[in-house]
Each structure stands twice: as structure tokens, then as C-alpha cells.
Amino acid sequence: MIQFISNLFNPWTWIMAKREWHSQKKHLKLYLLCISIGIAALVSIHSLASSVRSSIDLQSRSLLGSDLSLKSRFKMDEAWLLEIEKKMGPSLAERRFAGMAKFLNSKQAPRLVQVRAISQGYPIYGEIKTTPLGGSELLQGKHCLVESSLLMQYKAKVGDKIQLGQSTFTIAAQIESLPGESGVLSELAPRILIPFQDIESTGLISFGSRVQYLEHYAFPEDIKQQELIGEIKAQAEMKSIRVETSMSRQERVRRLSTNLFSFLNFSAILALTLGAIGVGSAIHVYINKQLKSAAILKCMGAKKSQIFAVYILQIFLLGIIGSSLGVCLGIAIQLILPQAIQAFIPFEIQSQVNASSIILGLLAGTLITLLSSLPSLKKITLLNPLQGLRPETIQQNSSRGFNFIFYPICIISTLLLTTLSSHNTKTGIYSGITLIIIIFCLAVCAKVFLSIIRKTPISFMPFTFRQGLKNLFRPNNQTHTLIISLGTGVFVIALLFLLRENLLYQVRKTTQDTNPNFVLFDIQHDQSQDLKALLKKAQVPILQEVPIIDLRLRKVNGLEIKKIIQNNSSLPKEERIPHWTLSRTYRCTYQEQILDSEKLILGDFIGSFDGDFEQERIPVSIESGMMEKLKVKIGDTVDFELSGIELPCVITSVREVEWMQMRPNFFFVFPSGPLNEAPQMQVIVSRSEDPKSTNKLQTEINNQFPNISFLDLTLVIQTLTSLLDKLSIAIRFMAGFSILTGFVILISTLKLSQDQRQKESILLKILGASKKQTQLILLSEFTFLAIISTNVGCLIAYIINHLIGTFIFENSPPIQLSILLISNVALIIITLIIGLINSKKIFSSPSLEILRD
Amino acid sequence: MKQTILKVNNLCKSYFMNKTELKVLDSVSFSLEKAESIAITGPSGSGKSTLMGLCAGLDNPDSGEIILCDQDINSMNEDERALLRLSQTSFIFQSFHLMPTLTALENVMVPLELQNNANKETKERALELLSKVGLKERQHHFPSQLSGGEQQRVAIARAFINQPKILFADEPTGNLDSHTASKIQDLLFELNQQLSTSLIIVTHDNDLAAKANRTLKMKAGQISE
Ligand SMILES: Nc1ncnc2c1ncn2[C@@H]1O[C@H](COP(=O)(O)OP(=O)(O)O)[C@@H](O)[C@H]1O
Numbered sequence A: 001m002i003q004f005i006s007n008l009f010n011p012w013t014w015i016m017a018k019r020e021w022h023s024q025k026k027h028l029k030l031y032l033l034c035i036s037i038g039i040a041a042l043v044s045i046h047s048l049a050s051s052v053r054s055s056i057d058l059q060s061r062s063l064l065g066s067d068l069s070l071k072s073r074f075k076m077d078e079a080w081l082l083e084i085e086k087k088m089g090p091s092l093a094e095r096r097f098a099g100m101a102k103f104l105n106s107k108q109a110p111r112l113v114q115v116r117a118i119s120q121g122y123p124i125y126g127e128i129k130t131t132p133l134g135g136s137e138l139l140q141g142k143h144c145l146v147e148s149s150l151l152m153q154y155k156a157k158v159g160d161k162i163q164l165g166q167s168t169f170t171i172a173a174q175i176e177s178l179p180g181e182s183g184v185l186s187e188l189a190p191r192i193l194i195p196f197q198d199i200e201s202t203g204l205i206s207f208g209s210r211v212q213y214l215e216h217y218a219f220p221e222d223i224k225q226q227e228l229i230g231e232i233k234a235q236a237e238m239k240s241i242r243v244e245t246s247m248s249r250q251e252r253v254r255r256l257s258t259n260l261f262s263f264l265n266f267s268a269i270l271a272l273t274l275g276a277i278g279v280g281s282a283i284h285v286y287i288n289k290q291l292k293s294a295a296i297l298k299c300m301g302a303k304k305s306q307i308f309a310v311y312i313l314q315i316f317l318l319g320i321i322g323s324s325l326g327v328c329l330g331i332a333i334q335l336i337l338p339q340a341i342q343a344f345i346p347f348e349i350q351s352q353v354n355a356s357s358i359i360l361g362l363l364a365g366t367l368i369t370l371l372s373s374l375p376s377l378k379k380i381t382l383l384n385p386l387q388g389l390r391p392e393t394i395q396q397n398s399s400r401g402f403n404f405i406f407y408p409i410c411i412i413s414t415l416l417l418t419t420l421s422s423h424n425t426k427t428g429i430y431s432g433i434t435l436i437i438i439i440f441c442l443a444v445c446a447k448v449f450l451s452i453i454r455k456t457p458i459s460f461m462p463f464t465f466r467q468g469l470k471n472l473f474r475p476n477n478q479t480h481t482l483i484i485s486l487g488t489g490v491f492v493i494a495l496l497f498l499l500r501e502n503l504l505y506q507v508r509k510t511t512q513d514t515n516p517n518f519v520l521f522d523i524q525h526d527q528s529q530d531l532k533a534l535l536k537k538a539q540v541p542i543l544q545e546v547p548i549i550d551l552r553l554r555k556v557n558g559l560e561i562k563k564i565i566q567n568n569s570s571l572p573k574e575e576r577i578p579h580w581t582l583s584r585t586y587r588c589t590y591q592e593q594i595l596d597s598e599k600l601i602l603g604d605f606i607g608s609f610d611g612d613f614e615q616e617r618i619p620v621s622i623e624s625g626m627m628e629k630l631k632v633k634i635g636d637t638v639d640f641e642l643s644g645i646e647l648p649c650v651i652t653s654v655r656e657v658e659w660m661q662m663r664p665n666f667f668f669v670f671p672s673g674p675l676n677e678a679p680q681m682q683v684i685v686s687r688s689e690d691p692k693s694t695n696k697l698q699t700e701i702n703n704q705f706p707n708i709s710f711l712d713l714t715l716v717i718q719t720l721t722s723l724l725d726k727l728s729i730a731i732r733f734m735a736g737f738s739i740l741t742g743f744v745i746l747i748s749t750l751k752l753s754q755d756q757r758q759k760e761s762i763l764l765k766i767l768g769a770s771k772k773q774t775q776l777i778l779l780s781e782f783t784f785l786a787i788i789s790t791n792v793g794c795l796i797a798y799i800i801n802h803l804i805g806t807f808i809f810e811n812s813p814p815i816q817l818s819i820l821l822i823s824n825v826a827l828i829i830i831t832l833i834i835g836l837i838n839s840k841k842i843f844s845s846p847s848l849e850i851l852r853d
Numbered sequence B: 001m002k003q004t005i006l007k008v009n010n011l012c013k014s015y016f017m018n019k020t021e022l023k024v025l026d027s028v029s030f031s032l033e034k035a036e037s038i039a040i041t042g043p044s045g046s047g048k049s050t051l052m053g054l055c056a057g058l059d060n061p062d063s064g065e066i067i068l069c070d071q072d073i074n075s076m077n078e079d080e081r082a083l084l085r086l087s088q089t090s091f092i093f094q095s096f097h098l099m100p101t102l103t104a105l106e107n108v109m110v111p112l113e114l115q116n117n118a119n120k121e122t123k124e125r126a127l128e129l130l131s132k133v134g135l136k137e138r139q140h141h142f143p144s145q146l147s148g149g150e151q152q153r154v155a156i157a158r159a160f161i162n163q164p165k166i167l168f169a170d171e172p173t174g175n176l177d178s179h180t181a182s183k184i185q186d187l188l189f190e191l192n193q194q195l196s197t198s199l200i201i202v203t204h205d206n207d208l209a210a211k212a213n214r215t216l217k218m219k220a221g222q223i224s225e
């Protein structure tokens, strides 16, 4: 060991390393590229993640817009609010509700928006960014602020008028950003801000409408914040009011960005792993080329450790230079990356260069280079000189003992790397394991493909194709590695597109054929008859009509909710009943029959009940998932409350709900009878023939019943599509890294095996092969390579996509062959181009030079 | 009646290294009859391999004429030359040059495969040639699994499969021990007799040179009998 280290610093080692390095200069560039692309991906993502994290910390207060906010589905207790006001100072009130916005300058149908009525002075911290500038200051006297996506859709501009409910507003500005909110979901229900005092005039809040009540506070200077927050939280919990503080919001945003980044990070590590495979194979070929000189050195009496030092030195320098390049590239990329993910991040990202990312990049790069060169280095040390003079005779199978050490080291360092680069250990280890599994599957799959091809009798093919295929198996070939790296690239991209199609398929399925394509909600009891008449006139069927009643849970099996919450804290985590199931508002319905989109799985569904529920419990049906969460079974009792009246119930049946169907679904369904006279709202689900008639109907309903909200499911699908597109930009960016690495590996391996290929071609030429034949052999070699890689990658992508469809959406998607086809064609073309450029030299060399001994 | 297979007239070839001219062939002329064998000897670097390459149309001469099987090589394009090589000539190298991806049998079959007339008989012929060189049992072995002498015997089988009119052998026994070398020599001349193939052999081996009908000596790019 000491001898080895002293050798490392021996001038002879450096001179030898330099000489060999010099002779391989052209190829070295490619190895450097391989490693630096992977490192660039890692560094850019890691450093972006820490920029985002520090931006979150810097902007923490403005993420919520206040120090503390209360949020409730019900009007909050006035007396309690007054009490809080005494401690915290006055609040700024906000209301959020759905409404249909009609642009008066546009012929397009109105659309569903989220209206937010805010008080003057909100946000307390941060600002609402608008164009023209002005923010919440502009909200005065019947003016409103409108989301830019809406303005775009209706081709409206500042100064135009919008009708909201029964009132008309002038657009004062377009919203650029709201404190602490990302723009992603805004397309589903775009936001319109109006002054608080104008709520009344819209007439959109009436009994039964879905309204969110919010109160925003700033902490007074001299106050024990934590105590006060604890106190308010405890009281709010009992009242089912949500409390959010700037700290908890910060935590939430941080979690969101961590999730996003663990995904991006995963792709970066994937690219890096590919880079490692690439470097490994490049070094393998590099060292194989040097074997002869190593053998000659040995013949002349060089010691094992001396030779080892010469190569270790080269590889170490390669690692350092490659990772430094990668770090520089990564930092450059980090400056443009924010644009790809800004849509998902609810605040401005301040890019900054981060020392830990740089260190991580250098460390990872050097480590990976050294690690991936181990198998080849081992070969050098074990080399006996005689073999070295005829390198093609050296067997590839490495000793078993070495593999026992090498593979665990690889696995451990992969896990180490994923853990170091992701923000928390668990995701790090999980993504590491996923990565290893994916690569392992690809490797096995590639092996199987190759051995099948090798065993298939291929004599029916013309000679040129056969020869091309056999070239894949030339001694010391890198075919397996190449297939893994290209296959992984294809896998990532294919899976991305497949998942996108899968998701859209799942959603589209819900609006196909006879399935509903629009939903009307917030229908008041007394509007129901008139509305139905209108629908009848427009000749649209009522596919489903459901009453909705908001209920609160009071007791489960006789135990008060408060008690259950208290008990919860003493139970281990798995045995607790989730808090949200206890404190939420249950939107319930009553039905004589079970709904179309549901399936009875246990017990009897009781459709009507005319008993007296003060003596007899009402038989209700529970959804299967909720049954598990509340930890109840058939025969258990639950007590609900409806504006002060207790409703004692007993669970008599369990239903399974297909949530993917876009229909109203319910956790609890009551029998017809007890709730029929209760204050309620209605939801009508229907289907119109085409977009034009949907449009017309929408306008008509909006004119006649401004409070009824119209949800156009086709629009939802459109929105979802554009959302997925936005998301896939970020993902594609990362997948691009792995594809790019794949290609660099392809180029470098082709370059490295160029000599061999050139020799073969010249030989064929001497034997009398025409240029066309030689060319065909080379091209078919590349084509086979591309075909195998694409199909290995696609196969695994298809399998995973199918598993996701079957187990997560419970609906296996149709197999989309177009992606398979496209990726095959694309990869073949790209491979051929790279291959052709590479082989140009082969055809341009006329002499026997190449065969000279 | 004598039939001329190869006729070389005033062949010149120079290489330029950093603008200094290196005259490798200086006005070389000779001719070769059907079924005749010629040995070319001469010190290393005297231009023997270059001459062979030019004769087989693998490179272009600066001046001079090469008539191979009644055809002027200089006036042919790449593919015409390839066709000529495929049908009329064969090559044997000092360092064998087998295709590493192919088995012995497949290597032997390559020239016919390139002609697109590989069929059952081809395989039989290849096997016959392999057994003639004593390697029938090794037909499924790859070059890396064969010794030097064995590889060279495969190369010889390959050289004869297209029944060439002329065989170029550039130091065919240079890498072999004397025992194996003499076996290879016998094989070459045996096949030369049987198939009346003209032989042109570069060699440093006096035994081998003696077996040929004629010996040409090369020195500094010039040829003498
Ligand atoms: N492509 C080339 N470029 C420059 N010099 C060459 C080239 N090919 C051969 N030579 C030179 O031509 C001379 C003759 O080479 P060669 O025909 O191989 O000799 P021989 O086979 O008789 O040993 C040598 O000096 C060699 O250096």
C-alpha cells in the first residue's frame, strides 16, 4: 500500500500517465462528457433545490400573507372571533366561493371561477403582483383583479367588464401572483379578486352555497406567539376551523418543494448512473487498449503497483476534471432551470451558487469514475504479460470473489449518493432502491434479449444483416452496457409519455359516450323545478340528480368526537383515526337506490326509512375506504348533527365507489325519508351532445340562475391536459439528461470500437466486399443496437405503466403502440446518424495502413 | 499455351512524410502466368507489401500499369475492383486477420456470402476445405480460441473457397514456428497444384522461396530476378 502511494507520487508515474493520456486525447473528451453531463444534472438540481429552500426561508412571512389565518366551511362563531380579536387585534376577512364569470365583451359562454372577496389591507405581508402595478390597492368600487389565463381565454383586457352573479365589475388589472400560491391549479378554477364589501351585490352567497370563511391576523408586537397559537388551535379544532400560521405554511411549501425535488433529483441520479455506466464502459475499452502497453511494461520489469499507479492516476484525474466540468455546466443550467418549474413553485426563486452542491458534484464524480473503473483496473493487476500481448484472449468473466465485493460496493455507493443528494434519508434510500431495481431489470432484460438473439437461427437473413448482428457480439464488446444506457433513456421518456396518456385515458373515459360531461351544483331547493324545465327544453337528459346535505360527525359508537381525538394521542400512529375524518363536514345524500357509480360490497342497502329517529337509528351506508379509516364495521353506530339536531345512525351496508368517475360520490348515503325536508342543495349531472350546445346551455343557465355553478368536464380535461404538459416540461428536461448521456455513451463506445470496426471493414474490402456491403453491415449493426435498446426500454416502461394503471387507477389502459413505434424509429434514426458520422473515416481510408502490423 | 494472369509495368509509388518524398516502388515490372508461383524476397521496408497491395487494387499507384486477369485495375472504380477481388483473387496475411466475430467455418464462408451465393453446397465446400487444412473439428471455434497456426490454416481455407485465379500471400509463415510453417507451405502449394491457382508469396524463408517457380528480389523499391 505504502509502496503504491509512493509510486503514485513518483515522477515516472506522472510521465507515463501523461504519455498514455496524450495518445488517447481524442477519446478522453468523450469520457469527460459522459461524466460531466451526469454531474451537471446532479449539481443543477441540488443547487436549485437549495436555492428554493433558502427562498422559502427568506419569504416565509409573505407565503401566507399574514401571521395567522383561520379557515372554515361554516360561518365562524362571532363571539369567539371577538375574543381572538381582543388578543390579536382586528382581523381582515376574506370569503371564497364559486361563481360563473361572464365577460361582457365576449360571446363565449361564462365559466366557473373562484371568487375571492378580500378586505382592504390584505395581504398583510408580501403583495399581490399585478399588471398594471397596484395590487390590492386597485380593489375599490366595483373593480376586480383577474387571473391572466382567464383574460387570455376570453381575449379580454384591463378596463373590460365582467358579470359575477348579479353584479358587474370592471377589470382593474391582471393577477401575476398571489402570496404563497402556485399558478398550477389556478387554471382549473381561475381566481377573481373582488372587494369584500361587494359580496352582497353578487348574490352568490346564499344559504347552502359552498363558501370558505377566512380571517387573517397579524401578531401584535408584545405577545407570546407559541402560547397563543396553541390556544387558538385547540379551540379551533373543536369547531372544525383550520388554523394556518406563516410557519405551518412555510412547512407545507417546503414539503411541496421537497416532493418536487425528490422527483427531479431522482432523474438527476438516473442520468448520473448512466454517466457512471458510460464512464465504466469507456474506461473498460480505454484500459483494454492499454493492456498491450501494460503487458509490455510488465515484460520489461515494471512492478504491479507501478503499473496500477499509472492507471489510477489517469482515472483519478479524469474523474476530477470531468466532475469540475460537470459542476460548471450544472451551475450554468441552474440559472435556466427555474423557468421549467416556476409554475409549480408559489414564490420567486432566487438562484444562487451553493458550495455544498459543488462539493457533492466533485465528490460524486470522482467516486463514480474510480468505482466504475475498478473492474478494468483489476484486469490490469491480474494481467500476465503473455496474455496482454494478445488482449483478445483475455476472458471477460471476472472472478467471483471480486464480484462479491464489487457489486455490494456499487449498491452501497448508489444508496449513499441518493441519500446525500436528496433532502431526507428516506426518499434518498427509496429512490436509490428504485434506481437499482430499474437498472437491474433493464440489465436482465437486455441480457435475455441478447441471448435470445444469439440463439436464434438467423440464416434466413442476408449475409450483411447477419454480419451486422454478429458484430454486436464481437470480443470485448460493449453491447450490453450500451443497451442498458440507451434503454434507460428510452425507458424514462417512454414511461413519461405513457403515464401522461394513461392519466388522460382515465379521465377521458369518464366523459365518454353516455357518461356525463357537465355538472350543475349549488342548485337551491326552490330552483330545482325551473331548472329541470329548462334542461328539458334544451333536450338534455338528467343522468343523476342528488340532494346534498352537510352533516357533522358527533359520535362514533357512542364515543364523543372530542373523546376520540383525546384518545388518539395516546395510541400508536397506525391505530389512530385520522383527524380529518373526525372534524370534516360530510356532504351526504339520501337515495332510494344505490348510485350507478357505486357497488354494494357488504350488507343491505336500505332505500327508505320512515321510522322515528328519536327512537330508532337511521340505517346508513358507508364507503369502504372511509370504513377502514374510521375503523368501524357493519352494525356500528355513528351520530351526525344537522344544525343542532342529532341524527343517530347505524351502519348497515358498505359500498365501493369508483372515484375516477366524475360523478358526485358520498362517504355516507342515507335512506330516503329523514332528510327529505332538511335544508339542502342539489347537484344535477347531465350530458350534452356537443360543445356548442354545452355553451348555449351554460349561458342560458347563467342568465336565469346566476348562483348555479356549471362545471364543464370537457374543460376540466383540457385543463388537465395542459397541466400535464406543463409538468412534463420539467420532467422531459430531466429525462433529456439521461437520453443525452445515453448518446454520449453511444458515441464514445462507437469511437472506441472504431479501430476494431475499421479493421473488419478493411478486411472485408480486401476479401472483395463492395462499399455498399460494408456500409450495410455497419448500418445493420447500429440498427439492431437501436432496436434492442428501444424495445428493452419500452418493454419495461409498458409493464410499469400497466401496473400503475391496474393497481392505482384500477383500470388498465389500452396498450399504446404509437409510443413504441415512435421511439423505435427515432432511436434508429439517431443511432444511424451517429453511427454514420462515426464510420465516415472507415470508408475514406484507402490503404492497407490499418492492417499494418 | 501460356496465359498471363498478372502483368505489372513500370509501377511507381511514393509516400510523402512531411513533404519529404519516400520512394517505395521505383519502376517495378514483372508478370505471372497461370498456375505459376513467384516468391518475393527482400529486406524489411523494401516495398514488398506495398507492391502486393497495389497488385490487388487496394491502393492506387502514382504511375504504371497493372493488368489483373486481363483487366486494367487503374481504370476501375472501387466497386468494380471489389468484384474482381471477390471473384479472382485472395489474400493471406502474416497476422491472419480473421473476423473475430465469426467462427472458423463462418470465416471460411465469408467470400461466398459476399457474392450472395451462399447455399448448402457452400457450407459443404467450406467444410471440405477446413478438413483439407485439418480443422474440421474446430469449425465452431472462434479465432480467439485458435492458435496462430490454426488461424492461418483457416485463412488459407478462406483464401481458396472462391477458387481464385491468383493468391497473394504476404509473409504467410512469418508468425509461425518452422514445423507449422512447413505444413502451411505444403498446403499452399498443394492447393496451388490442385486448383491451378497462381501464387505470389512474400517471404523471408529460403525453403519457401525455393519451392516457388521463380524468385524476385526486391531492394530499395526495385526488383531483380
Ligand atoms: N501509408 C504509408 N505512409 C508512409 N509510409 C509508408 C506507408 N506505407 C508504407 N510506407 C513505407 O513504405 C516502405 C515500404 O513498406 P512495405 O511495403 O510495408 O515494406 P515491406 O513489406 O517490404 O517490409 C516502408 O519504408 C514504409 O515505412
Ligand SMILES: [Mg+2]
Pocket: B048, B049, B050, B170
Ligand atoms: Mg510487409
